[in-house]
Amino acid sequence: MNTDPKGSGASPSGATDAEAARVRAVYAGYQSDPRTMAKWNLRNRGNACIRAEHNAAVLDLLARGGVRLGAARFLDVGCGSGGTLGWLAQCGARQDRLYGVDLREDQIALARAQYPRMQWLCADARRLPFADQFFDVIVCSVVFSSILDEGVARAAAAELRRLVRSTGMIVWSEPRYRNPWNPHVRGYTGSDIQRLFPGCRIDLRTITVLPALARRLGRFSRVLYPMLARLPFLRVKYLGAIRPKATDR
Numbered sequence: 001m002n003t004d005p006k007g008s009g010a011s012p013s014g015a016t017d018a019e020a021a022r023v024r025a026v027y028a029g030y031q032s033d034p035r036t037m038a039k040w041n042l043r044n045r046g047n048a049c050i051r052a053e054h055n056a057a058v059l060d061l062l063a064r065g066g067v068r069l070g071a072a073r074f075l076d077v078g079c080g081s082g083g084t085l086g087w088l089a090q091c092g093a094r095q096d097r098l099y100g101v102d103l104r105e106d107q108i109a110l111a112r113a114q115y116p117r118m119q120w121l122c123a124d125a126r127r128l129p130f131a132d133q134f135f136d137v138i139v140c141s142v143v144f145s146s147i148l149d150e151g152v153a154r155a156a157a158a159e160l161r162r163l164v165r166s167t168g169m170i171v172w173s174e175p176r177y178r179n180p181w182n183p184h185v186r187g188y189t190g191s192d193i194q195r196l197f198p199g200c201r202i203d204l205r206t207i208t209v210l211p212a213l214a215r216r217l218g219r220f221s222r223v224l225y226p227m228l229a230r231l232p233f234l235r236v237k238y239l240g241a242i243r244p245k246a247t248d249r
Helices: 017-032 034-040 045-064 083-091 105-114 150-163 190-196 218-228
Strands: 074-077 098-102 119-122 135-141 164-175 200-209 235-244
Touching: 017 034, 045 135, 045 164, 045 200, 045 218, 045 235, 074 083, 074 150, 083 098, 098 105, 105 119, 135 150, 150 164, 150 190, 190 200, 190 235
Parallel strands: 074 098, 074 135, 098 119, 135 164
Antiparallel strands: 164 235, 200 235
């Protein structure tokens, strides 16, 4: 792996290790539940619309931020089996400049098997073995919303601030609201995000039609989803760029 080590990648010791263990257990539960996996399946047309809207918004964000896909070094935090980095490679990012980290060893093994030219690491986001300002873009999609311990969230955010270049960005893609049907997920307001990343410039927009509604649109999804996406009260996620103040223009 092409890194300049600044740490071991191991989880910090102490009580906060319980949070990492909790997150692993929650995701193991999701993966073992056929109903949950079916609910998230992209064969559902509403889910496909959600994904298409998200991907288009990310590409727009990168373009407006002056990110050159073929030159930038990316880190996907909570990368799972590597789908986001695989998509970025299809869009023109260089595979040897794509890095993914995740707590779950089984997901990292899948990512390595599917994308052997990319760099994969099973590690805790609070302590990663990369040099300061190593990455141009760090992607966080449904990562912080899975962290319920405030201290763990602050430590992870501080680590990402260390790793992102002064001219780079952290791409934030997380729910705005708590999920009343899932106690393992929390939401982040704009103020919450600012407290996690003090001193940074934060530009957010709202996206993603309420998934429970989008999944019910069926064959009318391509027509109805864009209409529903125009209604602010139905948009349940924040997507945006978190940049060091030095990049203000």
